[in-house]
Amino acid sequence: MPEEIFPDDYYKYDVTKFKRFLDRFPEDIRGAYSQEVRNAVSGIKKNKGMRVIMCGMGGSAIAGDIIKAYLDSEDLLIETVRDYSIPGKLTKDDFIILTSYSGNTEETLSCYRQIRREGAQLVVMASGGKLEEAVNSGRVPFIKLPKDMQPRAALPYMFFTLLRILEETALISPRNDDVTQLLEHLHRQSLSDFAIELSGKLYGKVPIIYASNKFYPIAYRWKTQVNENAKSVAFSNAFSELNHNEIAGFETKNGLYHVVIISMDEDNARMKKRMTLSKEILQEKGIDVTELNVKGNRLVKIFNAVLAGDLTSYYLALRYRTNPTPVTTIEMLKRKMGPFI
Numbered sequence: 001m002p003e004e005i006f007p008d009d010y011y012k013y014d015v016t017k018f019k020r021f022l023d024r025f026p027e028d029i030r031g032a033y034s035q036e037v038r039n040a041v042s043g044i045k046k047n048k049g050m051r052v053i054m055c056g057m058g059g060s061a062i063a064g065d066i067i068k069a070y071l072d073s074e075d076l077l078i079e080t081v082r083d084y085s086i087p088g089k090l091t092k093d094d095f096i097i098l099t100s101y102s103g104n105t106e107e108t109l110s111c112y113r114q115i116r117r118e119g120a121q122l123v124v125m126a127s128g129g130k131l132e133e134a135v136n137s138g139r140v141p142f143i144k145l146p147k148d149m150q151p152r153a154a155l156p157y158m159f160f161t162l163l164r165i166l167e168e169t170a171l172i173s174p175r176n177d178d179v180t181q182l183l184e185h186l187h188r189q190s191l192s193d194f195a196i197e198l199s200g201k202l203y204g205k206v207p208i209i210y211a212s213n214k215f216y217p218i219a220y221r222w223k224t225q226v227n228e229n230a231k232s233v234a235f236s237n238a239f240s241e242l243n244h245n246e247i248a249g250f251e252t253k254n255g256l257y258h259v260v261i262i263s264m265d266e267d268n269a270r271m272k273k274r275m276t277l278s279k280e281i282l283q284e285k286g287i288d289v290t291e292l293n294v295k296g297n298r299l300v301k302i303f304n305a306v307l308a309g310d311l312t313s314y315y316l317a318l319r320y321r322t323n324p325t326p327v328t329t330i331e332m333l334k335r336k337m338g339p340f341i
Helices: 007-013 019-023 026-034 064-068 106-118 129-136 151-167 178-189 190-204 211-228 245-252 269-284 298-319 328-337
Strands: 053-057 075-080 095-100 121-126 142-144 208-210 235-239 255-265 289-295
Touching: 007 298, 019 026, 019 298, 026 151, 026 178, 026 298, 053 064, 064 075, 064 095, 064 151, 064 211, 064 298, 095 106, 095 129, 095 151, 106 129, 121 151, 129 142, 142 269, 151 178, 151 211, 178 298, 190 255, 190 289, 190 298, 208 211, 208 269, 211 255, 235 269, 235 298, 245 269, 255 269, 255 298, 269 289, 289 298
Parallel strands: 053 075, 053 095, 095 121, 121 142, 208 235, 208 255, 255 289
Antiparallel strands: none
């Protein structure tokens, strides 16, 4: 389906030009992966069995989840924390990477205070805000991210900066070849046609995004992008857990849904069979299903699927005649919460 058939007058709803962040995805990957982080991590001591804990919320946290999916086969323990505190007692052997794009996320600031009290190896990533002020006064290693992005649009910078940190601390081997293949692939392939067509199918329906547990962070990213860009409710779940509960919920059809199944060539055979059978069952019950089959290098697969979701949520926003950029309800909630002291 060519992009030209998407109504031209819908683009006027992108008042603040959110599309520019999607268009510069490869550029941001290249910028993040080529940046110098050695000085910031030079004091980090690698210990056998050390915990790597990534703290953040929203768009600042998803990079940690996707890193875990990408490095699934590595002998590296990675945890993602979305909360006001990090569970358990911290030690000097723990390595914490604190991420808040704005630098003002109160849950992340709370974790920062805990880390400073209890002690742990720490690196902070932010574009400024209270976190930058805190690390400057506390002489904490700090990596400054470019300003003027929405946190959800900063995923390439967040992810590939995290990747560079793990490389420079020798926790993983260099990933230059994977990144080079990804950049070549993104320059070759346009996902806009797929996204435009799928956004039309999702219009007026509740999207439900499924993937295997290993790649569930991608399904969750799709869900949150529909929430924030299209200002629309969406849900996500993982195989095979959903086969033990959620699939029974479609026996009573009490809404309009469209299920998107994200399948990877490395999902095991039994998982693929579950996906196929689930798709057949859902279709028999009158539920529309789209399957996105992704193949190749794992990093290419992950970001191919991520960008497909980002673009789909963007075009869905325009179909709803909505500016994708502002998140008015989130900002209203933050104001009502009052200052974090």
